[in-house]
Structures are given as structure tokens and as C-alpha cells.
Amino acid sequence: MLELRLVQGSLLKKVLESIKDLVNDANFDCSATGFSLQAMDSSHVSLVALLLRSEGFEHYRCDRKLSMGMNLGNMSRMLKCAGNDDIITLKADDDSDTVTFMFESATQDKISDFEMKLMDIDSEHLGIPDAEYQAIVRMPSAEFARICKDLATIGDTVVISVTKEGVKFSTAGDIGTANIVLRQNTTVDKPEEATIIEMNSLVSLTFALRFMNSFTKATPLSNTVTISLSSELPVVVEYKIAEMGYIRFYLAPKVEDEMEGD
């Protein structure tokens, strides 16, 4: 028996909006710890990891570990039927092949329940080791989204270079080149507007903008984004989910001297 009651239902709506374009089908894993997901995108290039800790739910009952395979497009379609102020409760019986989403309007005047078929998805759950990163950049998520969107109008890949002073985003394409430099800035009135750089060593890595622009769909989940970079490691683009956990996107850097990217 599984029953998870999330008062701020809009969180789950936003989570699905942020991953449904990247991942078609995925297993949601429930345990006493929380509600989580780990999945490769449909082209098997990037990886998404979501965690919503049990403490973040108003009510969290998970008798035994459960892995529920869902089509994220269909799940998103159902969640779109929930109001932004609705309380969402997710229910599943043990050994059931369906999951039920219940939506309660803030006023309790409208109560909906949507039942969705589960599916069998074979997924290797990768252990992601904690790593030391050469540089970690924290910046306003909207700014990061804007930069990735702008650069994508010029080129296909972005080079992210971090120095103590700032972070540089560069691209090149047929019509020209672009460099955007963001200065480290911790002295801003509002902490969510700060750009903070923790750097152990200089790092400069190249990524496909197509994926970065998918990741930034998670912007509504958090005012800030954290980008963790190391040579030879996938970049981690993390959006913290207040009081509950995070959504993290992993993407391997491009090898610089490849003849032709994809």
C-alpha cells in the first residue's frame, strides 16, 4: 500500500513539465526515504535524477519498496488536470498495475481521481558516486536558461569555462560567435540573484545546447541552479526543490577534437 499526499501539488506538476520532454518512460521508486526517479533520456545521452524526500509530504505511507513504471507523457497529461493549488495524493496498491492520482481543490469542493496503467520498464539503476568537482557555479536559474536559449540561436554547443572571477559561456556557429561572461557576484541584495563560484581548478568543458535547453525546463522549480563541472565527469545541473529534494541532470562533456558533433 502506497499513499503519498503532497499539499503543494504544483511541485509535482512542475517536475513532470521539466522531464517529460526528455524522458518518455521511467520507473518511479518509492521507499521509506522518499519518492525518486532515475532515468536516461530517450536518446540515452543524458540522465535525470529526481528525489522528493518523504518528509516533504504531508502524509507518506510506503509499506514496502515499490517501483512503478510510468509513461511520463501520460502522467503529465493527467497532472495537467490538477489545479495549481490542488493537493495531490498518489495511491497504489501492492501488486497493482495501476496508480491513482487524486486531486483535491483548495476549497475541497472538487475532488478528482485519475487512474493510470503502469508499465514494465527495465531500467538499470546506476549508482552515481559523489564526486569532487573542479568548479561549482550557483547562479539564478532564469539567467542560466536565458543564456542557453540565446546561445542556441547561434550554435549547437556551449563551452562553459570557469575562473575565479566568473563563468564564461561560449558558442560558435555559421553566422558568428558569442561569449557571455557572468561575473562572480555575491553582494547582491537578494541571495537568489547572486552568482557564486567555488573553484578548485580552472575548467572548460563543452556540452550540447540541445540538452542544456531541455534541462532548463526545470527553471520554475527553483530560483537558482547549481552547475558542477569536472573534466572527465558529466556536468550536474541541479535544481533544488524546496523542503523536498532536487532534480539533477547529468550530461557528459563533448570530446573537444571530435570531427563532427551530433
Place this chain on the structure above:
Amino acid sequence: MLELRLVQGSLLKKVLESIKDLVNDANFDCSATGFSLQAMDSSHVSLVALLLRSEGFEHYRCDRKLSMGMNLGNMSRMLKCAGNDDIITLKADDDSDTVTFMFESATQDKISDFEMKLMDIDSEHLGIPDAEYQAIVRMPSAEFARICKDLATIGDTVVISVTKEGVKFSTAGDIGTANIVLRQNTTVDKPEEATIIEMNSLVSLTFALRFMNSFTKATPLSNTVTISLSSELPVVVEYKIAEMGYIRFYLAPKVEDEMEGD
């Protein structure tokens, strides 16, 4: 060496928005006087003339006359990467085949530079003689845009007729006809809402609405528009650019008794 610093960068963004649909490629001409452009639209029917005087720039350095051929679509794409409050600096080395747009955010925390390839464009620079016009109408630019948009839903051409009392915009199409009369009105609280007519002789001319509706893309540049009319002369639709210059569109009247227009 060329270096033009424009504090109100949104002006340049708006200028490009207003001409990029009309003209594909054009030469920007820089001289000590200012930054200008003159180009036929891609169908070689209408003409655009832009002037941004050097005095309007915070910093204006132009060592020698320079003509820079740009693809306006690509230039617009790059300018879209500038914030509306950004300071835009345009740089080019002599004999360089590129131009650089630098964008500085108001806070100086974000500095971008975009380099664009220049192109060779052969353009005959027409001398446009100052002319006496039979009638000059000044009116709110938004009103003019609305009229052209509305009339285009009925017909393909507009007849603009000016009398001392007012200006009439007429069209006819399959579904019917339309006439919009604007009375001269100088007694309005705000001068930008006035409709002012200077008339030497009655004039009534026909124009393709398709082009008029392209011209009105410049509406964000000025609250008022000036329409100068004479038989046998192209109409001039002018939007003044505060403190800096103007953008003018020229379009030849249709000959009335042609069998079929274009």
C-alpha cells in the same frame, strides 16, 4: 576602427525588428555624421532609410567611412540576445570582415560579445532629394498601425486622401469596402495624440497595404508617425527616433487605372 556605444540598446533592437522583415541584407554606413542605412526591400519596391546621428551615442568613434554589409536576420538574432536595458557597443576594425556587438547588462555583471561575419553587398545608394509635399499628416503611430491592419482585412490597397479637415483611409475588397476618416485634431492634451495636417493641395493616392503593414513594424520607435504625400512622388512614412534620427520608408503610389495590382 569603429566603436559606437549606445546606452539605450533597446533602440537598436527595435530598429532591427522594424526592418528585418522588409530587407534581408543591407549595408550599414558609418561616418563622422552617424550610423545609417539605405536599402530597397527584397522585392525592390519600397525603400528604407535609417539615420542614427553620432550625437545620440554615448561614445562615437569612426576613424573613416565604413560600409558594413550585414544579414539583418542574423543581426536581429544576435540583438535578441541583448537585454532591453543593456548598453550595446558596436565595434569593427578597419578592413575586418566581422563586426562585434557587445552587450553590457545594467548591473555590469553580465557582459556578452557577439561576433558576426560581414558580407559584400552591392547597393546603389540613391540620393533622395528633399521635396515639397502636397500634404503632410502627423498622427499617433499606433493609430496608423491599427488603421493599416484593419484595412488589410478588407482589401489589398489603401487610398489615402487628405483635405484640410482630415485624412481618409479607404479600401475595397471582395467582402465590402471601408473608409476611415481622421479629423484634424490639435487640441488634445498630449501632443503625441494629435492629428495634424499640413496641406498645400488636395491629394489622394493609392498604396499597397502589404508594405504599409511592414512599415508599421517601426511603431515601437515613436509615438507619432509622419506621412508625406505628393502625386508622382513616393510616400514617406517617417518615425522619428528620439535624440538620434529617424527611420523613413518610401513607397511609390499605385497607378490608379491599372487593370490588376500586385
Place this chain on the structure above:
DNA sequence: GACGTGAACT
């Protein structure tokens, strides 16, 4: 919330 525009896909 609706429209118009630009980008992606077929």
C-alpha cells in the same frame, strides 16, 4: 488568456 511569431519536425 489569446494572438502572433519563431523553431522543430515530417
Place this chain on the structure above:
DNA sequence: AGTTCACGTC
């Protein structure tokens, strides 16, 4: 190249 979808703007 045409259609569809998503985004930004009004």
C-alpha cells in the same frame, strides 16, 4: 517546403 508545436508578448 509545409505543418505543427512551443514560446513570448499583448
